[in-house]
Each structure stands twice: as C-alpha cells, then as structure tokens.
Amino acid sequence: MIQELHGLRAGPAQTWGAARLVPLLRDEPIADLRLHARLHDEDELSIVELTPREAYVAYVPHAFVATWTADGSPAAAYGTQLLDPREPGEPGLPRVAGLRFRRRMTRREDRRRLRFLPLHLALEGFLDLQFDGPPIAWQEWTRDAVTRGLSPRVEEAYRGADVRGLDDALRVFEIHPGQCGLALYLADALASVFVVPHPDDYRALHPTLLHDYYGELLYHYTQLYPAVPGFDQPLDASRVHSVEDLRGELARVRGEWASFHNDVMFTVRSMRSRPVYRMGRFTLARFLPPFDPAADNHIGETITDEAGNVTYLKTFRLSAAQTRRGHLLSRLAEHDWDLDATAAALGTDRPGLVLRLDRAGFGHLLRPDVIDACRAAARRSPRGDRPPRR
Template sequence: MATKHKLLTDISLKGLEIAPSQIRGAVRIVPLLRREVRGDLRLVRRGYNEDITIVSLEGKTAEAGMKYYSYVPHGLVISWSEDGNPIATFGGQMLKPDGKRLDCGCASVRLMHRMAKRESKNQLRFLPLHLAMEGFLSLFFSGPDIAWSEYSKYALSHGLGSRSEMSFSGHYIAGLEDALRVFEIHPRQVGVLVFVAETLASAFVVPTPEDYRALHTSLLEDFYGELIYEYSLMFDTPFPMDLSVNESKINSLADLRSAIAKMRFDWASFQGFMAEGLLQRQLRSQIVYTAGPFVLQRFITNLLPKEENHIGEAIVRENGELEYLKTYRLSAAQTRRVYLLSQLDLYNWNLDATAKALGNTREEFVLRLETSGFGYLMNQQVRDAARKKAKK
C-alpha cells in the first residue's frame, strides 16, 4: 500500500469500480468509476504544437548535458490543496507559458526544462508517458562501473550513450478514435482500461469525472507499442464474452436487481483478471515529486521476458487511493533489451557471470546483446570471436 513517503509496490484500484466494457471492432474500453470524488487534486491538459520537443534532464544527466527528444503533443498540469478542500475549477486559474519555441524552418522545436517542473506553490507541470519513458530509457544507463576488458572504449567512457525506442501514436491504432468517439462516458467515470484484441494496451485514471471528460480524447495523443499497433490491424473483433441473467430464477424485482448486481460484479472481476498483467504485478518505482498529500511516481513492472510488461506513472494519495495513472505496454523487443541490461547490472557487467546465470555460453550471450542492439558496448575482438564461434 502506497503512502506519502513510500514507493508504489503494486497498482491497486482502491476507491475505483470496474464497469461493464464497451466494444467497437477489436477495441474494448472498460470504464473505471470513482466511488468518492474529493476535488482536492485536479488535472488540465496543456497543448503543444511543435514537431519535436527537447527536454533538459535534471540531476547527474543534466550535468552531462543529457536531453530527451520526442514528439510531445501535450503536458498535464496538476493543482492540489494541502487541507483537502476542493480547488478552483480549471479555466479560472492562471497558467504560465511553458518552455521556449524555436522555428527551424523545416520543423518547429520546443525547448523545455525537466520532465516534471513546479510552476507555483501548488501547481506542477509534467509530460505524461514521457516521464515514464525517460525513466525506462535511463535504466542502467551508466554502463559498467568496472573497466572490464571486454567492453569498448565508448562503453567505458559513455555507458549506453544515446538510447531510443519507437512507438505509435494512438491515431494509428485502428478503431481507437472511433471507439472514443461513440462510447458512453459514465457520470462517475474517471478512467479506462483499453484493450486491443483482448490485450491490455493502456490504463488511464484521473482525479475527477470533469477532468476525465476533458482528457477523454487525449488517449489518441498517447503512444502505444508495436504489438498493440499490429493487433489493431490483424483483428477486427474481440473474443465473445457474454453474461446473462437466468430468467428461471427471477420471480420479483428484488431477484432481478440481485441478479444484475451479481452479473456486474462477475463482469468487473473478469475484466480485472484480464488486466492482471498490470494489476497483479510487483513494481520497481521511483518518486518524482511529493505534492502535499500526493506522490507522483514512475514505475516499471518486475520484468518477465515471456510475459507482458508495463511502464507508467501514477499519483497516489496518503491512504493508497489512485488519483492518476497512465501506462504503456512494452513490446517483446523492449522487454528483452532492458532485461539483458538488468542482468548485466545485477552481475556487475561481467559477461561470463551474466551468461552463466542466463544459461548461455559467453559467445551466445554476446550474440544476444548484438541482436538487441547493444553490440557497440563490446570491443571488436569479443564480437568477432562470438560470430566465429556461431559459424562453426
């Protein structure tokens, strides 16, 4: 259970209810309803119109001049109260200009400082999903701490160097735009679980129903993994999953109410089971900012190479209730890359020890690193020896 000063260890839907899903093509959207809306935390979208955004990173990476490059369509601004009282509705608040815009002729560029930046005493701007992705890219970024002879001069001097990952805008997920357009929004709805061909693509939660209505279509501006994009093209319908009421047991309105309540409970439980790859997983988390009684964190699920894995960010209040959540499902290739790096880090970047732990020969492990795009970390003699061994 997360509290103000504790790291998030798992994703709990405490304070939320899972409503029956709505289906359009291969897209299944499961509404999440909040039992009690307090109003002491609010979110608003801040749109950007540039072709690319460059974010200067804080901490040790900033000292080395490290920056994050991506297309960033919008940021989110959170505002909160310290005493639990509702805060002013957005639209009546002053919002500061964000970053600096440059026109480079062929493209427009926005320069920004920090993934999460405090703008006033009770206001914070952050870049949704990019906050999580930057944390993912920086995992094990420094490379080997020991000058092992197998590594290249570049790896020993610069670590992983420049890392990049590819993703797809929600506009390219077949059927998602249409689904968001036609689906009903419940009065107490504050979020959704988005499935594509019964695969969890994203989870999204905000503090209030008003915030959700304003941010409903922002799911199209999020980015999604290669698997989700491919599934949206391959499948045009989800699996049939129907629940019904046994008419033979209905003898009164009370019986009908009871049967419908049980059906909804069973349906919610099953939809929660469909998302167990996120909801039932241990997390590796990092606190980004403490905002009064709320904590902004980013996380990655414990890595299981043959299972689904997610990164994301969350805001949790002191009692463990989830106020904000946004997730991204890693592709198999992304999982494989960070898993190999995690194992290298676990064994102090010793190639032989890591290969043995993974059940590989030294040469097999070197080839796995090559295939995953990390061949440049090793010197040419090690790479050549592995290729020569593989040809025999």
C-alpha cells in the same frame, strides 16, 4: 509497489473493432487534486533538458498540470479558476502553445501547481535504465560504451491516432457517470490503464488518449485482428419470477463482470517505484516492471496519496523486444556488466550472451572482435546460444 487500483471499480466494457474499453468508476471522486492538459504544437519535436549534458528528444503533444490544495479542500477545476492573463506560464485562456525547448520532465510552476509530461516521465525512466553503461572498464566493451554509456538511446512507439480504429472507438465510447479512468485493450491485450482523480478531469482528458504512445506489437494486433468477440454474461431465467428477481439477477451479473475485471485484467504490478516529486499529501512516481520475458510488462507513472491509493495512473505496455532489452540490461547491472557472470546467471555461455546482446541492439557496445569470436564459437557449437534440451 502497485498491486491493484483501490477505490476503483469496473463498469460494463464496450468494444469497437479491435478495441475493448473498460471504464473505471470512482464512488468518491478525489476533490483536492485536479489535472488538466496543456496543449503543445502537434507538428514539433520537443527537446527536454534533463541535465546540462543530457537531453530527451521526443514528440510531446501535451503536458499535464496537477493542481492540489494543502488543507484537503476542493481544488478548482480547469477553466473555473480566476487567472491573471498577464501571469507568466499560465495564460488566462486555453490556447495552443508551440514550445520547442522545455525544462525537465517535471517543473513546479507555483506553490500548488506542477507541470509534468505524461508517459514521457515513464519512458525517460526506461531509457535511463543502465544508461551510464559498464561501471568497470571490462576489456570486452568498447571505449565509447565505458565513457558514454548507451547514449544515444532510442525507442519507438506508435501514436494512438495511428492505431487502427482507436479514434472511432474513443469517439463513440460512452462516458459513464463517475468515470475516472479507462482500461484499454487492443485485440484483448492490455494496452494501457489511465486513471485521474475526478470525473470532470477524465471528460476533459479523454481525447488525449489519441495522442498517447502504444507499442509496436499492439499496433500490429489491430491490423491482424480487426475485431474482438463480445463477451455476454447470460441471465439465469430460472431465478427470475418477478421484477425484484430480475434486478437481483442483473446485480449478480454486473458484480461478476466487475470482479472479473478488477481481479484478473487490471492488476498492474511493479517491483521498482521511484518517487519523482512530492505535492503535499500526494507523491508523483514512475515505475519499472520486473522485465519478465514470459509475462506482460508495463512501465508507467502514478500519483498516490499518503495511504498509497492511486489517484493518477498512466501505463505503457512494453513490446517483447523492449522487455528483452530491459531484462538483459537489468541482469548485466546485477553482475557489474561481467559477461561471464551474467551468462551463467542467464543459463547460457559467453557466446550465447554476446549474440543475444547483438540481436537486442546492443552489439555496438561490444568490441567487433569479441562479437566475431562469439559468432565463430556459436557456429562450432551444436546448440549455439540455446539452452540444452531436457
């Protein structure tokens, strides 16, 4: 469970249009884990084979390659390794490789090198949520729902290059000394948090934020709110009587800003974390939120050390519709997909739950006559699927 980003502190925020970018700084970079990007063909869809009977199809612009050492000694930065150009899987010089078929979300390529697909690792975990469908063949669910589950499961997102103003914001963004991450806000809504082990890694991976995925709501925010206000923290002139007083006042203001960002704006919470791969003293994992419809929900992936400190983090903010889908699937799973039991837990009745499932895009899983009967019952009921007023 990730509660906060230990070892990171916030730098001064910068704004450009609807984007507010807050740098995350490390006082002590992590030297024995390094990340670099492996580029793919921008114009191709990738098919990732998860199992012999299950595949993940998506736009995959790049992969991340994690390199670590077993004894804690510094790992070589990308571009400084001595590589054999004939070695399969890792060319001697950086180049664009258009690969259409890929094997698995994570793939070990060497004793100390792991390739994984950033954000796709987390999105695949979200798509896999209750993917197998009802564990019991309740009569309300279709035969396909029982035998095939939610296949195919589809979710949509926008590339960063399509988000208005984000390319300019990243281009003019000042990269600070010691910067190992970024908290990105669009229209002052937290869009994503990106953290890497070393400042050199961040400088190399900073442009990849344009290829990341962002939710539909955030895309529309940038269309509706073309600019966000600047937040100024004024200095108290009554405290300044010398250059030393001015330094102290500046330190106080910077400390208040850092405390505000660290304690309020960056907290990324997860209740369910699933380890994916162990790399020496590091663990690659993905996490799912509690799917609380009244709160912001982020999915993502992390690499943590043996003490639980975050060395790598990338998050994706779910839209309200995606959160509702996750909430409904989670509650169905808690009650073995029994409609009546799930409806009671959600404070509604069977017609109300069925109509909510239909609006969330899961109506094809239910028999048509069940949906028709619930629609007729909702029309006869004065409140439909809405809870009674108090």
